[in-house]
Amino acid sequence: MDTITVKDKQFRLSIPEARIQAAIQREAERINKDYEGREPLFLAVLNGAFMFAADLMRNVSIPSEISFVKLASYEGMGTTGKVKSLIGLPEGIRGRHVVIVEDIVDTGLTMLHLLETLRAQEPASISVCTLLLKPEKLQVDLDIKYCALEIPNEFIVGYGLDYDGQGRNLRDIYTVV
Numbered sequence: 001m002d003t004i005t006v007k008d009k010q011f012r013l014s015i016p017e018a019r020i021q022a023a024i025q026r027e028a029e030r031i032n033k034d035y036e037g038r039e040p041l042f043l044a045v046l047n048g049a050f051m052f053a054a055d056l057m058r059n060v061s062i063p064s065e066i067s068f069v070k071l072a073s074y075e076g077m078g079t080t081g082k083v084k085s086l087i088g089l090p091e092g093i094r095g096r097h098v099v100i101v102e103d104i105v106d107t108g109l110t111m112l113h114l115l116e117t118l119r120a121q122e123p124a125s126i127s128v129c130t131l132l133l134k135p136e137k138l139q140v141d142l143d144i145k146y147c148a149l150e151i152p153n154e155f156i157v158g159y160g161l162d163y164d165g166q167g168r169n170l171r172d173i174y175t176v177v
């Protein structure tokens with residue numbers, strides 16, 4: 001299906017499953033080479049990265065571990081604005097080679113916050129592996145070592161990414177019409 005409806009919006013097919021899988025395989029092979037002998041700890045960011053993490057890990061062939069974290073927004077008591085706290089961070093990050101697995105880097109603010117939080121745990125190294133990047137929207141200086149696909153500045157849904165909670169289960173990626 002080339003056009004779908006999610007809630008009140010129409011989306012058109014933009015990145016078919018086969019292209020997504022080929023791009024993931026390519027990045028996994030790079031990781032297999034770069035992290036040989038280092039037993040990396042993959043940290044996948046929920047909810048969006050669940051599907052990407054599953055497919056990435058099926059292409060990772062070196063000894064490694066995976067764990068899942070979530071950024072939870074909450075209203076700080078007596079403060080204005082939202083604070084995002086990282087939940088689910090496993091113990092024993094110190095001295096590990098960490099690879100953050102994210103669905104999309106848009107402005108980059110989420111990733112910047114994540115990197116700062118993780119660096120405080122003193123891992124041996126941290127790199128970023130994102131399925132998608134919107135280079136035109138990036139607001140901060142980030143070193144993104146592994147990026148499967150670059151996309152224009154348009155809203156997308158599917159393959160883990162949602163529109164208002166829905167569409168995460170789509171196998172392909174769709175762009176809003």
Ligand code: IMP
Pocket residue numbers: 048103104105106107108109110111154155156157161162163
């Ligand atoms: P950033 O902090 O602006 O980089 O935003 C990152 C987060 O925004 C991602 O983890 C997604 O949850 C969400 N996001 C950004 N762009 C899109 C999109 O096109 N579709 C769905 N979610 C998006």
